[in-house]
Amino acid sequence: MRHVFCVRIGPIGFRVGSDWRAPIDALSDLYRYYPAPNLPDFTVRLEATRPWRRWIRPSIAIAGDYTLPEAAPLPLAQGLLAAEMAMNLQLALGGRRYLLLHASCVERDGQAVLMTGESGAGKSTLATLLAAKGWRFMGDEFALIDPDTGLVHAFPRLISLKNAGIAAALAARPDARFGPLLKDTPKGDIRHMVPDALSVGAMDEPARPALLLYPHYGAASETRGVPASESFVRLTQASTNYVAMGEAGFGALARLVRETPAHAIDYPDGAAAVAQVEALWRTR
Amino acid sequence: MRYRAPPPEALLTADLDAFAAVFHRPSGITHLLASPAREILAALVDAPLDLDGVLAALSDRFDIADASRAALAARLDELVGVGLVEAA
Amino acid sequence: MADALILARALADPQSLALDTDWTGLVTMARAEQLLGTLAWRLDGLPLPEDVAVLLADARAAAENGRRAALWEAEMARRALAPLGCPVVLLKGTAFAAAGLSAARGRSIGDLDILVPRASLDAVEAALLAAGWEWVKPDPYDDAYYRRWMHELPPLIHRDRDRMIDVHHTILPLTARVTPDAAALLADARALGNGLSVLSPEGMIVHAAAHLFADGDLAGGLRNLWDIHCLLCEGLEDDPDFALSVIEEAARHQLDAATALALRLTHQMFGTPVKSYTHPARLDLKPRPLDRLYRRRLLARDDWGRPTRPFTRFAFYVRSHWLRMPPAMLARHLWTKWRRG
Numbered sequence: 113m114r115h116v117f118c119v120r121i122g123p124i125g126f127r128v129g130s131d132w133r134a135p136i137d138a139l140s141d142l143y144r145y146y147p148a149p150n151l152p153d154f155t156v157r158l159e160a161t162r163p164w165r166r167w168i169r170p171s172i173a174i175a176g177d178y179t180l181p182e183a184a185p186l187p188l189a190q191g192l193l194a195a196e197m198a199m200n201l202q203l204a205l206g207g208r209r210y211l212l213l214h215a216s217c218v219e220r221d222g223q224a225v226l227m228t229g230e231s232g233a234g235k236s237t238l239a240t241l242l243a244a245k246g247w248r249f250m251g252d253e254f255a256l257i258d259p260d261t262g263l264v265h266a267f268p269r270l271i272s273l274k275n276a277g278i279a280a281a282l283a284a285r286p287d288a289r290f291g292p293l294l295k296d297t298p299k300g301d302i303r304h305m306v307p308d309a310l311s312v313g314a315m316d317e318p319a320r321p322a323l324l325l326y327p328h329y330g331a332a333s334e335t336r337g338v339p340a341s342e343s344f345v346r347l348t349q350a351s352t353n354y355v356a357m358g359e360a361g362f363g364a365l366a367r368l369v370r371e372t373p374a375h376a377i378d379y380p381d382g383a384a385a386v387a388q389v390e391a392l393w394r395t396r
Numbered sequence: 397m398r399y400r401a402p403p404p405e406a407l408l409t410a411d412l413d414a415f416a417a418v419f420h421r422p423s424g425i426t427h428l429l430a431s432p433a434r435e436i437l438a439a440l441v442d443a444p445l446d447l448d449g450v451l452a453a454l455s456d457r458f459d460i461a462d463a464s465r466a467a468l469a470a471r472l473d474e475l476v477g478v479g480l481v482e483a484a
Numbered sequence: 485m486a487d488a489l490i491l492a493r494a495l496a497d498p499q500s501l502a503l504d505t506d507w508t509g510l511v512t513m514a515r516a517e518q519l520l521g522t523l524a525w526r527l528d529g530l531p532l533p534e535d536v537a538v539l540l541a542d543a544r545a546a547a548e549n550g551r552r553a554a555l556w557e558a559e560m561a562r563r564a565l566a567p568l569g570c571p572v573v574l575l576k577g578t579a580f581a582a583a584g585l586s587a588a589r590g591r592s593i594g595d596l597d598i599l600v601p602r603a604s605l606d607a608v609e610a611a612l613l614a615a616g617w618e619w620v621k622p623d624p625y626d627d628a629y630y631r632r633w634m635h636e637l638p639p640l641i642h643r644d645r646d647r648m649i650d651v652h653h654t655i656l657p658l659t660a661r662v663t664p665d666a667a668a669l670l671a672d673a674r675a676l677g678n679g680l681s682v683l684s685p686e687g688m689i690v691h692a693a694a695h696l697f698a699d700g701d702l703a704g705g706l707r708n709l710w711d712i713h714c715l716l717c718e719g720l721e722d723d724p725d726f727a728l729s730v731i732e733e734a735a736r737h738q739l740d741a742a743t744a745l746a747l748r749l750t751h752q753m754f755g756t757p758v759k760s761y762t763h764p765a766r767l768d769l770k771p772r773p774l775d776r777l778y779r780r781r782l783l784a785r786d787d788w789g790r791p792t793r794p795f796t797r798f799a800f801y802v803r804s805h806w807l808r809m810p811p812a813m814l815a816r817h818l819w820t821k822w823r824r825g
Contacts, residue, residue, distance in 0.1 A: 151535035366410035
């Protein structure tokens, strides 16, 4: 294709081709310190919906190795978002080496905290706040569980901040690098933040899962233990490839829920949540 | 009608607290099984049984004495429906 | 511009791949043509760059999971249909897997396709509905269209397993100009020993050829042609004149032209070791002018996985509708689609 960018995020390599220069320039800038893959695992194509739409009201069709029929085109101004969505989609639909959990993940001393929950539960915000307190950020979208070792691999892609989360992240990490503000996307206002250099530099180091957390924003602070059976059900729901992984997925998930203590935490605000997580960490 | 269970090597079982997660290798489907579904499968491991045979095995070998014929038939139908037990 | 010739060569002769192969392009093309698992098996054991080997190992594992799921779907259909006592013949990918054929190695398998006698169709439909399958689309126009003109029931999907089944009573739509002898295909089917059966080796190739040329716009054609190559190679191991039996079987179903075309193309593109015959049946492998157009269409895929050659593609699309339906019916069919928007 006319414009190309290749990047490796954790163990996953991507090749992004585009009919336009702008999305590739944005990716090249924000992923500046990430390595290039030897062999991309997935190919993404940002294509004009019709040949003339390269110039007239440019509109990006999201294509690649894996596509969803309902993936609607996006305007060129939201090219970075299109690329990020398409990369996530490839991994979600095509990933077979690791059990994928829709979870955020931070690490300390080689041990990882995995946080998962429905959209709005705050898993992404929490990971960002913990990273600001010195934890290593491993990712806010997918945690990659290796079925052979049980270890979690980092997937520290750009952090996608939404609406009020943008100002909160700017306040917490004034030194971080941010992408352009994308207004009025299908998800509201979006701005991408580059994970800190330490997290990117250490992204090839996997960690042992040590805590599974199910955060829930908007209630008084409360922590309750979650039995392994409930974790099993919750995590099959939170995995995009559990079924496709077959026996390897079953083995990885059964081991994860049996070996890793799990807690549901309700929290009223970010500071309280960080305190709750660190308390659980000390008594794990 | 007799009921047949898959051979033990066709099932991978992870005992969790409230139930067992059972991976059925021939289908790649994970089943969450609580009592008495697990005992029913265990009762059928050695040989296929009819309804009365399963009923007897449950009370003799697994100490499940309160199983009614109708309730057991319903559980067996569920297991047949999901493919874990074959009726022939 | 790159086309999928490199993929066809890699499948036919894996040893021929150069060290400086564009692996990214090859993998992307293979994925787009649903041939990555097949390629992974063909390259298994060869010295490969480590990243390539890892990616292909994933593809083999994924294909193996897919094979299991497909065979399980066949088993569940068998259980549902066993009480009817009618023959149930597996078709396409599931049949190759169930019969342990080389065409199944790494092959992605989609829906479950079965062939049953036309007289059993109503009973089969009722038994599947009772066992948890449901209609995919409740649309009355499509339904009437299927029942009147197609060679299969409208597709059914299983409510728990989310897998589709296509129930055929012959191998081409009733609107096609040729009428294969479905009863003969059923009569020659080979039992698998579990109540299911598969077409005879010759029947499989004739069906694959019919499917490739007469019943579609050649989308996914490279994989279908690879199936034919594998089936031929296996048949030729047992009988050096297997291609003759194939041509004779094709003639019974008025599919000799399509089958001969398939044999020529697989010979040209994959080097299938078939030879020409003049007696007792005729098979001429000499390339014909139109073969080139077919090859161009089958290889119309670039190293980004994009479909290429839009004019060649469009020609085949129009042709495929033309073949399946007499012209006035095509107009009516399209009109109904347009009007419904």
